[in-house]
Amino acid sequence: MKGRSISPGKAEGEAIVSSEPIGFYGGIDIKTAVVIEKGHPLEGKKVTDKILVFPFGKGSTVGSYVIYGLKKNNVAPRGIINKETETIVATGVILAGIPCIDQVDIRKIKNGDIIVLDADHGYCEIKK
Amino acid sequence: MRLGDIYGADKMITVGSVQVAGVSYKSIGDPGTEFLEDLASKGATVKVLTYLNPAGMDLKDWKELGIPKDFAKNQLRIIDAFGKMGILITSTCTPYLAGNIPRFKEHIAWSESSAVSYSNSVLGARTNREGGPSALAAAICGVTANYGLHLWENRQPTVKIKVDADLIFNSDYGALGWYVGKQVKNKIPYFSGIKKADKDQLKTLGAAMAASGAVALYHIENITPEADLVETKGLEIIDVGKKEIKETYAKLNTGKHPDIVILGCPHASLREISIIAKKLEGKNLKKPVWICTSRTVKEAAQREGYNEIITRAGGNIVADTCMVVSPIEKMGYKTTGVNSGKAANYLPGFCKQEVYFANIDDLLEEQQ
Numbered sequence: 196m197k198g199r200s201i202s203p204g205k206a207e208g209e210a211i212v213s214s215e216p217i218g219f220y221g222g223i224d225i226k227t228a229v230v231i232e233k234g235h236p237l238e239g240k241k242v243t244d245k246i247l248v249f250p251f252g253k254g255s256t257v258g259s260y261v262i263y264g265l266k267k268n269n270v271a272p273r274g275i276i277n278k279e280t281e282t283i284v285a286t287g288v289i290l291a292g293i294p295c296i297d298q299v300d301i302r303k304i305k306n307g308d309i310i311v312l313d314a315d316h317g318y319c320e321i322k323k
Numbered sequence: 324m325r326l327g328d329i330y331g332a333d334k335m336i337t338v339g340s341v342q343v344a345g346v347s348y349k350s351i352g353d354p355g356t357e358f359l360e361d362l363a364s365k366g367a368t369v370k371v372l373t374y375l376n377p378a379g380m381d382l383k384d385w386k387e388l389g390i391p392k393d394f395a396k397n398q399l400r401i402i403d404a405f406g407k408m409g410i411l412i413t414s415t416c417t418p419y420l421a422g423n424i425p426r427f428k429e430h431i432a433w434s435e436s437s438a439v440s441y442s443n444s445v446l447g448a449r450t451n452r453e454g455g456p457s458a459l460a461a462a463i464c465g466v467t468a469n470y471g472l473h474l475w476e477n478r479q480p481t482v483k484i485k486v487d488a489d490l491i492f493n494s495d496y497g498a499l500g501w502y503v504g505k506q507v508k509n510k511i512p513y514f515s516g517i518k519k520a521d522k523d524q525l526k527t528l529g530a531a532m533a534a535s536g537a538v539a540l541y542h543i544e545n546i547t548p549e550a551d552l553v554e555t556k557g558l559e560i561i562d563v564g565k566k567e568i569k570e571t572y573a574k575l576n577t578g579k580h581p582d583i584v585i586l587g588c589p590h591a592s593l594r595e596i597s598i599i600a601k602k603l604e605g606k607n608l609k610k611p612v613w614i615c616t617s618r619t620v621k622e623a624a625q626r627e628g629y630n631e632i633i634t635r636a637g638g639n640i641v642a643d644t645c646m647v648v649s650p651i652e653k654m655g656y657k658t659t660g661v662n663s664g665k666a667a668n669y670l671p672g673f674c675k676q677e678v679y680f681a682n683i684d685d686l687l688e689e690q691q
């Protein structure tokens with residue numbers, strides 16, 4: 196699937212998919228990478244080393260620092276794929292150096308799919 | 324600059340001011356602290372008026388409020404780094420109540436989701452939802468990329484909200500905002516049916532929508548400045564009535580009998596503090612009540628004698644910080660009472676608190 200490159204790099208990993216938006220600040224623990232937002236579809240799941248797939252960011256503008264912190268704490272996802280990456284997530288992934296693309300039809304990606312992400316060229320592939 | 328390329332900005336534009344979020348040590352941790360210290364040590368300084376978001380503690384009275392010492396040490400490192408960059412240590416999420424009020428149509432680069440919402444919607448200034456670091460970059464460069472909400476065509480509403488409910492307490496506006504934010508996510512809502520809303524109520528409405536969703540701009544018929552100028556034909560309509568508001572109260576309530584009540588999310592205005600002072604005059608609180616605000620507003624409250632009334636009743640006006648970004652879970656509190664939809668959104672996950680969400684009268688009654 197062809198999308199738009201937000202933050203360059205290549206990654207491969209297992210998809211973890213959220214149908215709901217993610218607010219990184221208050222939504223994901225910066226040290227453990229576990230989703231802590233009550234009632235979120237991914238609550239209790241860990242995003243480390245996954246290809247994290249969600250429609251777009253929400254909530255606090257401090258989310259960028261949480262994404263950066265996940266990377267520095269060595270618990271970051273390997274890559275991020277969005278329907279639409281807004282400024283807060285974009286700032287975070289660029290700063291952290293996490294490959295990220297958007298403008299992808301994320302409904303085609305299922306939990307557990309193996310994803311090959313080439314954010315240099317704004318491209319991703321479902322390997323299964 | 325990379326953001327401008329991604330979003331197809333035609334040019335960079337000068338910004339009138341910047342609001343920098345990501346200040347509490349609890350929020351940004353060691354990685355954020357080191358990032359900021361590194362920037363400061365390389366001599367980065369800001370080019371435009373730059374205000375700062377709340378810190379994780381009252382920067383003056385932190386000892387008295389029981390803030391852990393190692394937390395305070397790290398918090399002061401962060402404040403020091405921002406100070407070196409020439410950022411004003413205003414420590415508030417409501418810069419518009421502390422002297423930085425952008426004018427209509429002014430381009431600004433603000434982070435802090437509630438302040439973004441207020442400046443776009445209530446003041447008619449123009450900003451995207453900047454992330455903490457991208458706002459900082461805009462402050463250092465004095466410019467931002469011309470895309471998104473800086474352009475008039477992107478400020479048009481994308482969903483209509485018909486409200487049919489009596490909104491009395493500020494918490495009613497918070498509940499409405501939380502519900503609508505959940506429904507509309509990152510859309511631009513146009514409200515009809517809201518008969519009146521003062522600025523404190525708009526502040527809490529916008530904050531809740533920006534917390535449960537990603538709403539950066541809203542319009543209210545006959546109330547906000549761009550409402551008469553935008554196109555509202557043919558929009559999807561969402562109805563919100565008494566039932567939805569009541570259900571939202573129930574949803575946000577996860578606990579009862581709060582250990583502590585914390586008001587002022589976003590930071591309290593002088594009017595809100597004056598109302599609380601009137602309610603607490605001659606009262607005797609048995610359990611703690613904090614009112615969070617900026618240092619600027621606290622000093623005004625002291626001059627008016629409100630601080631003395633509140634302190635005598637057993638409450639505290641806490642400056643520079645708030646219930647979400649301070650380490651309340653490490654201070655022995657388990658259930659927090661709030662009248663803010665935004666606070667009720669963040670306290671369960673980020674602060675491990677049970678929440679008692681209610682109007683101000685019920686909250687103060689609980690603590691007596």
